[in-house]
Amino acid sequence: MLTIFYIFAVLSVLGALGVLFLRKPIHCALSLVGTFFCLGAIYVMLNAEFVAVIQVLVYAGAIMVLFLFVLMLLSSKDSEQYVNKWSVGKILAGLLSLGVFIQIAGLFTANELQLGSKGEYPLEVVEEVGSITLIGRLLFTDYILSFEIIAILLLVAVIGAVVIAKRRFQ
Amino acid sequence: MSQIWLVPAFPLLGFILNGFLGKRFGTRFVTFVGPLAVGMAFAQSLILFFQMLEAEGNVLNEHLYTWIASGNFEAGINFTVDQLSGLYLLIITGVGFLIHVYSVGYMKGESGYYRFFAYLNLFVFFMLLLVLGDNFLLMFVGWEGVGLCSYLLIGYYFEKDSAAEAAKKAFLFNRVGDFGVLSAVLLIFLSFGSIEFATVNAEASTRLEFGGPLVTAITLLLFLGATGKSAQIPLFVWLPDAMEGPTPVSALIHAATMVTAGLYMVARLSHLFVLAPFTMNVIAVVGATTAILAATIAITQTDIKRVLAYSTVSQLGYMFLAMGVGAFGAGVFHVMTHAFFKALLFLGSGSVILAIHHEQDMRKMGALKNKLPITYVTMLLGTLAISGIPFFSGFFSKDEILWKAFSSPFGSPWLWGIGFLTAGMTAFYMFRMIYLTFHGDSRVDSHVTEHVRESPLSMTLPLMILAALAVIGGFFGVPHVFHVIPNGIEVYFHDFFAEIPAGHGNVSTEWTLMILSVIFAFFAWFMASRLYHSGFEIASGLRSKWEWAYQLSLNKWYVDELYNSIIIQPGRLLSTHLLWGLFDQNVIDRAVNTTGAVARSVGNTIRPFQNGLIQNYALIFTLGTFLILWYMT
Amino acid sequence: MIPIEHILLLSALLFIIGVLGVMLRRNVIVIFMSIELMLNAVNLSFVTFARSLDSMTGVIFIFFIIVVAAAEAVVGLSIILSIFRTRKTLNIDEFNLLKW
Numbered sequence: 069m070l071t072i073f074y075i076f077a078v079l080s081v082l083g084a085l086g087v088l089f090l091r092k093p094i095h096c097a098l099s100l101v102g103t104f105f106c107l108g109a110i111y112v113m114l115n116a117e118f119v120a121v122i123q124v125l126v127y128a129g130a131i132m133v134l135f136l137f138v139l140m141l142l143s144s145k146d147s148e149q150y151v152n153k154w155s156v157g158k159i160l161a162g163l164l165s166l167g168v169f170i171q172i173a174g175l176f177t178a179n180e181l182q183l184g185s186k187g188e189y190p191l192e193v194v195e196e197v198g199s200i201t202l203i204g205r206l207l208f209t210d211y212i213l214s215f216e217i218i219a220i221l222l223l224v225a226v227i228g229a230v231v232i233a234k235r236r237f238q
Numbered sequence: 239m240s241q242i243w244l245v246p247a248f249p250l251l252g253f254i255l256n257g258f259l260g261k262r263f264g265t266r267f268v269t270f271v272g273p274l275a276v277g278m279a280f281a282q283s284l285i286l287f288f289q290m291l292e293a294e295g296n297v298l299n300e301h302l303y304t305w306i307a308s309g310n311f312e313a314g315i316n317f318t319v320d321q322l323s324g325l326y327l328l329i330i331t332g333v334g335f336l337i338h339v340y341s342v343g344y345m346k347g348e349s350g351y352y353r354f355f356a357y358l359n360l361f362v363f364f365m366l367l368l369v370l371g372d373n374f375l376l377m378f379v380g381w382e383g384v385g386l387c388s389y390l391l392i393g394y395y396f397e398k399d400s401a402a403e404a405a406k407k408a409f410l411f412n413r414v415g416d417f418g419v420l421s422a423v424l425l426i427f428l429s430f431g432s433i434e435f436a437t438v439n440a441e442a443s444t445r446l447e448f449g450g451p452l453v454t455a456i457t458l459l460l461f462l463g464a465t466g467k468s469a470q471i472p473l474f475v476w477l478p479d480a481m482e483g484p485t486p487v488s489a490l491i492h493a494a495t496m497v498t499a500g501l502y503m504v505a506r507l508s509h510l511f512v513l514a515p516f517t518m519n520v521i522a523v524v525g526a527t528t529a530i531l532a533a534t535i536a537i538t539q540t541d542i543k544r545v546l547a548y549s550t551v552s553q554l555g556y557m558f559l560a561m562g563v564g565a566f567g568a569g570v571f572h573v574m575t576h577a578f579f580k581a582l583l584f585l586g587s588g589s590v591i592l593a594i595h596h597e598q599d600m601r602k603m604g605a606l607k608n609k610l611p612i613t614y615v616t617m618l619l620g621t622l623a624i625s626g627i628p629f630f631s632g633f634f635s636k637d638e639i640l641w642k643a644f645s646s647p648f649g650s651p652w653l654w655g656i657g658f659l660t661a662g663m664t665a666f667y668m669f670r671m672i673y674l675t676f677h678g679d680s681r682v683d684s685h686v687t688e689h690v691r692e693s694p695l696s697m698t699l700p701l702m703i704l705a706a707l708a709v710i711g712g713f714f715g716v717p718h719v720f721h722v723i724p725n726g727i728e729v730y731f732h733d734f735f736a737e738i739p740a741g742h743g744n745v746s747t748e749w750t751l752m753i754l755s756v757i758f759a760f761f762a763w764f765m766a767s768r769l770y771h772s773g774f775e776i777a778s779g780l781r782s783k784w785e786w787a788y789q790l791s792l793n794k795w796y797v798d799e800l801y802n803s804i805i806i807q808p809g810r811l812l813s814t815h816l817l818w819g820l821f822d823q824n825v826i827d828r829a830v831n832t833t834g835a836v837a838r839s840v841g842n843t844i845r846p847f848q849n850g851l852i853q854n855y856a857l858i859f860t861l862g863t864f865l866i867l868w869y870m871t
Numbered sequence: 872m873i874p875i876e877h878i879l880l881l882s883a884l885l886f887i888i889g890v891l892g893v894m895l896r897r898n899v900i901v902i903f904m905s906i907e908l909m910l911n912a913v914n915l916s917f918v919t920f921a922r923s924l925d926s927m928t929g930v931i932f933i934f935f936i937i938v939v940a941a942a943e944a945v946v947g948l949s950i951i952l953s954i955f956r957t958r959k960t961l962n963i964d965e966f967n968l969l970k971w
Contacts, residue, residue, distance in 0.1 A: 073873050077881045084888040087904055088895070096901050100908060103885075107911055110881075113873065114922045119933050123914075126937055131907065131944050138948045139900055142955050157857060161894040164860045169887040171867040176879035176916075187926025194927075202927055203934070211931055218938045225942035233949035235956075850967030856893045 073113055080106035097135050104128040115191060118199050242286060242300040242317040245327060246366040248279040252359035260352025272355035273338035276362055280331035287324045296321055296734075299372070306375075313433060318372040321734045322505055325570065326369040326498075329577050333494045334362050336700035340585050341486040343696035344592060348484075354394060358490065361387035365495050369502055374423045374433040377503070381419065381467065384496045385412040391491065392483040404479035411476040415466015419503075422459035425452065439509040439736075448513050457510060457517035461524075464500030469551050470528045470558060475798055477551055481543040485588030488543060493550055493580035498573045501554070504561045505570055505735070512564060512736040518648045522562025526643075526656040529555030531795065533663040537670070538791040541598050542587045545671050549624070550580060552660060556639055559657060563649035564738035565642035567731045571714070572639060575631040578711050579623040582704035586617035589693040589701065590675060595686050600671065604773060605680035609690045612698045614676050616705040621672050623708040625665035626759045631712030636661060637752055638727075644751060645743035654751070662758040669766035678772040878919045885912035899951055899961045903944065910940045 083106065086099030104127050111120035194202060207215050252275025260268045290298050297320040304314045319327065338358060345354050364387060368380025386409075393405030427433050429445055429452060446453040464470070469477040469492075480492055491497070504511060504521070511518060529552045536548035553576050560569030591598055593610055607614040623632040640661070644654035680687065692698065714726040769777045781788050790796075885908060892905025914933050921929025951961070958965055 070873060073877075077877075080881070081884060081888070084885050084908055087901065087908060088888055088892050093898050093901050096904055100904050103908065104911065107915060110878070110915065111918055114878075114918050116918050116922070116930055116933075119914075119918060119930055122934070122937060123911075126941060127907075127911070131941055134944060134948060135900065135904060138952065142900070142952070142961060157854070158895060161857055161860065161891065164857070164864050165887050165891050165894075167864050168860060168867065168890070169883055171864070171871060172883040172886070173880055174871065175867075176883060177876045187921075187924055187928065189927045190925040191922075199930070203930055206927055206931055207934070214935060218935055221942055222938060225945050229945045229949040232946070233952045848970050850970030852963055852966065853894055856890075860890055860894065 069113070073110065076106045076109045076113075079103075080110070093139050094136070097132060097139060100135075101128050101132050104132070115194060116199065118203055241282070242298060242319055242370060243302055244282045245279050245286065245331070246363050246370065248275045248282070249359045249363040249366065251275060253356050253363060256352050256359060257356035260356060265351055268352045268355050269342050272359060273335060273342065275359050276331055276335045276338050279362070279366070280328075280335045283324075283327040283331045286319050287328060290319045290321075290324045310431060311427070313373055313375040315376060316372040316434075317370040318435075319370070321731050322502070322570065323369045325574065325730075326502060327366070329498075329574055330362065330365050330369065330495050333577050333581050333704070334365075334490060336703055337486050337490045337494075337581060337585065340489075340588070340697050340700040341484075343694045344486055344588055345484065350394070354391075354484070357387055357390045357394070358486070361391065361491065361496075365499070368499055372435055374426065374435070378416075378419060378423065381463075381499060382416065384491070384499060385409060385416070385467070388412070388480070388491050388496055391487040392480045394483050394487065398482065401482040404476070404482040408476040408480050411473045412466050415463040415473055415500075418459040418462030418466070422456045422463070425456045425459070429456075435506055438507065442509045442513055446510075446513055449515055453510065454514045454516050457507075457514040458520065460503060460507065460510075461517060461521055464504055464558075465524070466500075468497045468500030468554050468558070470500075470555060471524050471531065474528060474532070474551050475794075475801065478544055478547040478794070481541070481547050485543065485584055485591060488547070489581045489584035489588070492547065493584050494577040497550065497554055498557075498577070501557050501561065501569060501573055504558075505566050508566045508734075508736040511561070512738055515648065518562050518564065520562070522559050522643070522648060522653055525555045525558030525560075525562055526653050526660075527555070528552070529559065529660045530656050530663070531555075533660045533667065534791050535794050536667045537663065538788055540600050542590070542600050542603070542671060542675060543584075543598055545600075545667060546580070546583055546587060549583075549664065549668065552664060553580065553624070556636065556657065556660070559643055559653060560639040563642050563646040563653065564736075565639060565646060566735040567727045568635065568638040568642055570731070571727045572635040574714075575623070575635040575708070575711050578704055579620040579632060579708040582616060582620040582701060582708055583624070585697070585701055585704065586613050586620065589613040589697055590617075592693060592697075593690050594682055595689070597683070597686070600674045601774065602681050602683060603675045604678045604682065605676070606682075606690070607676040610676075610692050612692055612701060616698075616701040617676075618672060619705040620708050621668045623712075625668055625763065626661050626755060627665075627763075628756055629712070631708050631710070633756075634712035637755065640755060641743075641748050641751060642741070644747070645741035647739045647741055649741070658751075658755055658758065661755055662762045665759045665762035666766050669763050670770045673766060673770040674773065678770070681773065875919055875923050879916055882912045882916040882919065885909075885915070897962050897964065899963050899966070900948075902963060903947055903951075907940060907944065910936060 080103045083099045083101075083103030087096045087103070090096045090099060104123060108120040108123045108128070111117070111123060189202060252271055255271050255275075256268050260271075286298060290296055297318060300317045302315040302317065304312065306313045338355070341354065341358065345351055348354065361384060364380045364383030366380070368377050368384060371377040371380060389405045389409040392408055393402050395401045396405075423433060426438060430438055430441060432438070442453075446456075462473075466473040477492055477497070481488055483491075511521075532548040532552035532555065536545050536552065539545045539548065553572070557569045557572050557576070560566070560572060590603065590606060590610060590613060593606070593613075594603065597603070619630070623630040626633045626636045640654055640657045643649045643657050644651060682690070769780070793799075889905045889907075889909035889912060892908065893902050896902055896905065914936055917929040917933050917936070921927065921933075954966065955961065
């Protein structure tokens with residue numbers, strides 16, 4: 069079990085690095101899709117099957133496809149120079165990111181991580197009732213308001229996208 | 239319950255109605271509302287007056303609203319009607335009402351008719367506030383308010399430069415006095431912890447040391463305010479210029495009411511003033527000096543209103559003389575009689591002026607007594623009153639003052655002497671005015687002569703009423719020596735004013751002095767008639783011998799020029815060169831400009847940070863996150 | 872089973888790579904993709920915590936994050952489309968009208 073996890077972890081990191089370093093944007097997009105798949109696998113290993121499926125369907129399937137479409141529409145010749153020019157800003161960026169990483173890692177590996185109160189859905193309950201059932205139940209009872217707001221948000225996003233991207237009739 | 243607030247409320251309502259609706263609703267509306275407002279106030283004042291006489295301690299109090307309550311300082315809008323304010327109420331509203339009626343006739347046809355009555359009502363409101371207030375704050379509101387209305391009314395003909403200048407002059411000199419009043423109020427608050435009159439009067443002798451520097455300072459400052467408001471030396475120069483306003487204004491404000499505000503204040507705080515003998519002397523001397531100074535100027539003036547203006551200053555000097563020697567009751571009595579005959583004289587002069595088409599110069603008058611009979615008779619009665627002819631009102635009040643000036647422990651024969659001379663001069667110039675205006679040959683412009691006719695009833699009726707009051711008003715305060723009827727003034731004011739030690743002098747001295755002044759008055763009348771019964775010729779012949787005196791008198795002793803060179807020009811130089819040139823330009827402008835320059839340069843330095851490059855912004859985000867995480871762990 | 876710290880470290884690593892991507896890449900769309908990467912890293916850590924604390928709240932939250940990410944991607948891309956029409960470039964250094 070653990071080894072599978074490490075494989076997928078390494079793969080996802082590789083994919084992320086691909087986004088960072090690959091030259092052509094299409095390549096970056098495809099590499100990101102790979103990362104999403106790996107993350108989905110890790111979700112499955114964490115007993116969050118529904119989230120994994122949603123991740124692949126929505127993220128990898130819909131959002132990345134959208135990215136690819138836009139990339140194809142806006143093919144542009146100027147691929148930028150990135151790693152070759154070592155400027156002060158880039159060094160600073162690298163150092164800072166390293167610093168933040170160390171800090172977050174320090175936070176995450178601290179010993180007080182388990183201090184939060186335990187919830188009511190241990191593994192057995194989830195496996196017995198089914199995670200979809202549980203999610204559905206919670207969504208439609210405790211979190212119904214957020215759910216409705218999300219729906220409106222999606223509506224707004226759709227309308228907004230159409231309005232913004234429309235060609236103006238001259 | 240006594241509804242004291244009604245008294246000022248009526249004129250205030252009149253002001254609001256006239257001011258805001260008068261222009262729309264026209265002359266009839268204003269004519270109805272203006273005098274009626276004051277008339278209702280007069281009616282209520284009468285009711286309150288009689289209530290006050292019945293009331294315990296002769297005082298009615300009414301608490302309306304606590305204006306300021308902060309820490310231990312409390313000042314409320316409280317009204318008090320006692321002997322002093324009750325009398326003043328009647329004078330203000332009664333004479334005010336008559337003047338309002340008169341103004342209906344006098345201001346007929348003027349544009350801005352509604353504005354006039356609005357301001358006049360407002361003035362009455364503020365004056366009532368002044369006398370009804372039971373603490374310094376409310377009195378000061380009224381004090382400032384009448385100053386303001388005086389400014390508005392003097393500058394009524396605001397298109398005339400001279401009127402606007404006169405209005406400004408009046409207001410500025412008032413302001414100098416106000417500084418005195420405010421400083422005094424501060425000192426009083428510090429000493430007493432309260433600014434209510436009742437408290438101050440009651441505790442004055444216990445809290446303040448007799449003749450000490452504090453009480454002297456307070457009273458001197460208060461007197462400074464009084465000189466500003468009541469036109470004494472050194473702040474009297476605004477009153478003659480104030481004749482630029484319409485004649486009813488001169489009658490109401492500068493004869494009967496506003497100028498008596500200073501006297502009201504001194505009378506109200508009599509317990510305070512008797513603790514400061516130095517101030518009392520100052521008041522008496524200033525009053526006497528002003529009286530004689532103004533009288534000397536009045537002798538040569540040719541504008542009929544100027545004569546009356548200087549006469550007012552002179553009579554006010556008398557009243558302060560009375561206050562200064564501790565004869566507070568006599569001073570207030572003279573306020574009352576003066577209100578009657580001076581208002582009468584001003585209104586009468588207005589009648590004359592209107593009849594000869596707004597001509598005020600006596601060199602263009604004469605022989606009017608047949609054409610303006612009612613005006614003539616009433617003005618003659620007023621002149622008799624002011625000259626101290628026996629049994630008219632002025633005789634009783636003036637005589638009382640002169641006797642007290644002689645006999646009081648604060649007085650002296652010198653003060654009596656000055657007062658005596660002034661009385662004679664008063665008779666002289668007043669009768670001069672009568673002769674020049676009404677007797678002799680007519681010097682009126684020919685094209686005007688045909689149209690001269692007596693004024694309408696709206697103007698003559700108040701004249702007649704005031705004349706009656708000027709004649710019989712004196713019997714209210716007949717001095718003891720006559721042994722006929724008790725001295726109404728003393729009975730009325732029985733324990734109100736502060737006690738002063740008994741004076742010296744006996745009954746025979748009093749009779750002697752009285753007979754002397756009567757003789758002198760008749761003598762002055764005689765001289766005036768000899769010199770002026772046929773116009774200016776005889777007098778002009780005399781003039782060449784005394785040219786220097788004549789010039790001095792005609793030019794008001796050059797006081798205005800003196801002030802100009804001592805105060806105004808140096809002030810102007812100081813302002814231009816020092817305050818503006820040095821301080822304003824160099825210090826303040828420089829500070830402001832430097833601040834602006836600093837802001838600009840800082841902005842120039844920081845601005846390039848916003849270069850629009852999003853990735854730079856992202857970099858800063860990360861930096862911020864780093865710092866925050868560092869700080870938290 | 873799987874040590875929590877490792878997953879969290881993975882999440883942090885992915886997040887940092889996303890941040891680097893935002894700061895270093897010039898192509899606007901790639902920057903967007905880096906932002907999506909950051910969101911996913913956060914999703915991972917949410918799931919981890921949900922599992923370790925026996926709570927479903929984390930999972931629900933992921934739901935919302937995904938929806939919001941989708942909406943944001945949609946709108947963002949349409950904005951880029953719109954800008955591309957005038958500027959004809961996807962280089963982010965050209966989008967600097969917000970300067971002083």
